[in-house]
Amino acid sequence: MSGFSLVEMLFYIAILSFSLLAVTETLITVTRSYGVLRAALHIEQEAAFALERMAREIRDANDINDAESVFNAHPGELFLVTTNAAGAARTVRFYLDNGKLSLKENGVATGAQTSAKTSVSNLVFRKITTARSKGVKVELTMQAGAGQTARSERFYATAMLRDSY
Numbered sequence: 001m002s003g004f005s006l007v008e009m010l011f012y013i014a015i016l017s018f019s020l021l022a023v024t025e026t027l028i029t030v031t032r033s034y035g036v037l038r039a040a041l042h043i044e045q046e047a048a049f050a051l052e053r054m055a056r057e058i059r060d061a062n063d064i065n066d067a068e069s070v071f072n073a074h075p076g077e078l079f080l081v082t083t084n085a086a087g088a089a090r091t092v093r094f095y096l097d098n099g100k101l102s103l104k105e106n107g108v109a110t111g112a113q114t115s116a117k118t119s120v121s122n123l124v125f126r127k128i129t130t131a132r133s134k135g136v137k138v139e140l141t142m143q144a145g146a147g148q149t150a151r152s153e154r155f156y157a158t159a160m161l162r163d164s165y
Helices: 006-060
Strands: 078-083 089-097 100-105 108-112 118-129 134-144 151-160
Touching (some): 006 134, 100 118, 118 151
Antiparallel strands (some): 078 089, 118 134, 134 151
């Protein structure tokens, strides 16, 4: 007679169960890691875009409207006075709107600078003033993902106003 005994069957079932458990754990870990990496990618791309836009507008600005701006507090607002390519007066305002970094040009909302994939949890502008120059330091904290794949990163940028150095 050939076949398997009950002890052999239990042994093979135990080995198969441990193998399936190892494969399942590996798939769960890979999926979780992918979620964390995707959240990090969204944060990095959107923070780079937002900070570059803010730094460019600060560098091009002629002055900062202190009365309209909110410094050293969250949520901060930055109101810049500048000119367009034709030399006409132009205003630029950065602010938070429901966790999204938003921009207004000449009082007209041009839309969010960040997407629905991320949210801004901290936005602080710090004015830098010396005898010869003016500038702004930006502190930005962005987050993305949910649950175990949630990720949050803090970013800083500093820019000096045009012709102020």
